[in-house]
Amino acid sequence: MGALYAILAVVALMMLGVPVVFSFAAMTLVLSLAYDVDISSLMTTGFWSVNSIILTALPLFVMTGYLMQSGGLARRLVEFVETLVGRSRTGMGTSMVVACGVFGAISGTGSAAVASIGSIMIDPMERHGYSRGYTSALLGISSLLGLLIPPSITMILYAVVTKQSVAACFLATIGPGILLMIVLSMLNALHVRRTGGNRKEVMSWSVRARAIGSDGWKAAPALLLPVLILGGIYGGVFTPTEAAALSVVYAIPVGFFVYRELTLKSLLSAVVEAATTTGVIMIILVFSFVASRIFTFERVPQALTDMLLGTFESPVLILLLVNVFLILLGMIMDDVSVIAIVSPLVVPVMQSIGVDPVHFAAIIGTSVVIGANSPPMAPILFMACRVGKVGMKDVIRPALFFMTFAALPVMLVTTYWPDLSLFLPRAAGYLP
Numbered sequence: 001m002g003a004l005y006a007i008l009a010v011v012a013l014m015m016l017g018v019p020v021v022f023s024f025a026a027m028t029l030v031l032s033l034a035y036d037v038d039i040s041s042l043m044t045t046g047f048w049s050v051n052s053i054i055l056t057a058l059p060l061f062v063m064t065g066y067l068m069q070s071g072g073l074a075r076r077l078v079e080f081v082e083t084l085v086g087r088s089r090t091g092m093g094t095s096m097v098v099a100c101g102v103f104g105a106i107s108g109t110g111s112a113a114v115a116s117i118g119s120i121m122i123d124p125m126e127r128h129g130y131s132r133g134y135t136s137a138l139l140g141i142s143s144l145l146g147l148l149i150p151p152s153i154t155m156i157l158y159a160v161v162t163k164q165s166v167a168a169c170f171l172a173t174i175g176p177g178i179l180l181m182i183v184l185s186m187l188n189a190l191h192v193r194r195t196g197g198n199r200k201e202v203m204s205w206s207v208r209a210r211a212i213g214s215d216g217w218k219a220a221p222a223l224l225l226p227v228l229i230l231g232g233i234y235g236g237v238f239t240p241t242e243a244a245a246l247s248v249v250y251a252i253p254v255g256f257f258v259y260r261e262l263t264l265k266s267l268l269s270a271v272v273e274a275a276t277t278t279g280v281i282m283i284i285l286v287f288s289f290v291a292s293r294i295f296t297f298e299r300v301p302q303a304l305t306d307m308l309l310g311t312f313e314s315p316v317l318i319l320l321l322v323n324v325f326l327i328l329l330g331m332i333m334d335d336v337s338v339i340a341i342v343s344p345l346v347v348p349v350m351q352s353i354g355v356d357p358v359h360f361a362a363i364i365g366t367s368v369v370i371g372a373n374s375p376p377m378a379p380i381l382f383m384a385c386r387v388g389k390v391g392m393k394d395v396i397r398p399a400l401f402f403m404t405f406a407a408l409p410v411m412l413v414t415t416y417w418p419d420l421s422l423f424l425p426r427a428a429g430y431l432p
Contacts, residue, residue: 002034003300006291007341015332021280024287024340031294042290049289050282053241054160059278060244061153064225064251065112066270068103071255071262073222074116077102080219082121092125093188096135097142101181102226104146110335110372110380113143118387133394134191137373140384140395141402142184144369147335148177151229151240154335154368157281158361161288161343166240167233168430169361172421176366176414183406221254234428281336288340301348308349315353319415322346323367330371334379338368355418358431362421366411370403 006027013023032039068074081102082095096117103113118139125135147154150170159166228250229243238246255262295301312318325346329338342364350360372380375396385395414420425431 002031002298003295003345005034006030010337010341011329011332014337020334020337021283021287024284024291024337027341028287028290028294031291035294035298037294037297039290042293043286045293046286046288046290050285052160054156054166055282055285057151057156057241057244058153058281059274060241060248061151061156062112062277063270063274064244064247065103065116066273067248067251067255067262067267068222069112069116070266070270071251072259073225073251073254074103075120076219076222076259078117078120080223090185090189090192092121092128092130093135093138093192094185096121096125096138097145097181097184097188100139100142101145101149101177104143104149104152104177110143110146111383113146114139114380114383114387117143118384122388129192129195131394132388132390134398136384136388136390137381137395137398137402138184138188139388140373140378140381140399141369141407142181143380143384144372145177145181147368148173148180148362148365150174151233151243152365153281154339154365155361156240157285157336157339158343158364160285161292161339162347162357162361164357164361165425165430167428168358168425170233170240171424171428171430172358172362173365174424175420176362176410179413179420180366180369180406180410183410184402187402187406221258225250225254284336284340288344291341292344295344301345304345305349305352309352315355316416318349318353319355319363322349323363323411323415326364326367327371327374330368331374331378333371335368335372338371339364356422356431358425359418359421362414363411366407366414370407370411373399373403373407 009030010023010027013026014020018026028039031037032042068077078095078099081099082091084095084098099117099121100113103117104110118136122132122135122139126132146152150173152170152173155169155173156166158164159169225247229247232238232246233240233243252262252267255267308318308321312321326338326342329342333341347357347360351357355363372378374381375392378392378399381395381399382392385392388395422431
């Protein structure tokens with residue numbers, strides 16, 4: 001019961017508006033009181049648990065996202081993607097989806113994609129027949145491709161908490177991410193045909209080829225970044241942490257000297273934003289590791305496993321319950337908080353019913369996409385509303401449409417078709 005009280009405490013505090021860090025501190029305090037644990041010794045364990053070279057990748061990838069936004073890399077990527085797929089009648093929406101996926105292959109965050117892609121694309125999409133509410137909803141869902149298309153900060157955290165291979169978790173979410181990108185593009189095409197929006201003039205193939213060549217040349221320095229990151233990681237040239245460092249070292253001179261949009265002021269702002277975001281994440285992880293150690297001492301995961309297996313015989317039903325649980329938590333928490341709370345508790349349950357922890361990484365990723373866009377808190381959707389300058393009442397209907405017919409089916413396919421997420425890790429030799 002102590003674990004239940006602790007989870008209820010953190011949920012209630014976050015719903016009341018208490019900062020995430022203090023909510024997690026309260027959760028740890030409740031656990032220490034409930035199980036009569038000396039928390040002073042465990043805090044030392046929590047500190048040493050975050051003393052990891054893998055976690056160094058977090059501030060570096062976060063900073064890369066800010067550098068892309070302020071250094072002109074994000075705008076060049078969007079312009080190239082729009083030229084590539086955005087000249088058809090349905091192309092503007094598809095451009096936003098694909099641009100978020102490409103952006104996610106560099107920054108690894110959803111919030112950075114909302115700010116960068118949204119500020120560039122929402123106004124042009126409105127001029128071509130898309131409502132701002134619809135566009136903001138599509139942005140909210142598409143931005144979370146950054147959690148699925150590697151490198152993903154969420155997957156780094158999951159790998160550290162569950163002691164899995166970071167590269168394997170990266171590969172596990174590629175299939176679901178590409179599937180979500182395809183489904184969103186198809187739904188956008190259906191919407192456009194039904195509403196008659198986006199009457200942008202269609203280019204001839206010769207004009208389009210010249211435009212692609214011109215925009216591709218301009219975007220080449222930005223497009224090279226995901227090639228360096230992912231090619232280097234899976235080519236065995238460097239680790240994810242080294243790839244994150246390379247992305248920063250690469251983005252700074254490109255922003256300063258190639259695109260000439262990065263300034264000393266914006267560079268300092270990127271450093272401060274990255275440090276602030278990383279500081280919050282690291283403190284959350286400290287309390288998460290302490291809570292995980294208490295859970296282990298008190299055999300809470302084993303008790304949860306016994307309860308579920310004793311109540312439900314079907315692994316299919318247990319997976320469905322876990323999906324619902326993840327979505328509900330995602331409605332009131334950010335992805336980092338969900339990973340920190342759920343992973344230590346639920347991974348043992350998943351292993352007991354034969355679900356590989358790497359497969360569960362993809363399940364969590366696709367579930368967070370739904371929760372982060374669902375009220376009452378809906379952190380990513382609210383951010384998309386601010387960027388799109390619309391109210392929630394204008395966004396909620398299209399957001400529910402995308403969650404019902406895109407995010408939810410992708411989550412279920414990912415959950416019940418393991419090969420979608422395990423094929424690439426196996427092919428790369430990370431899994432037997």
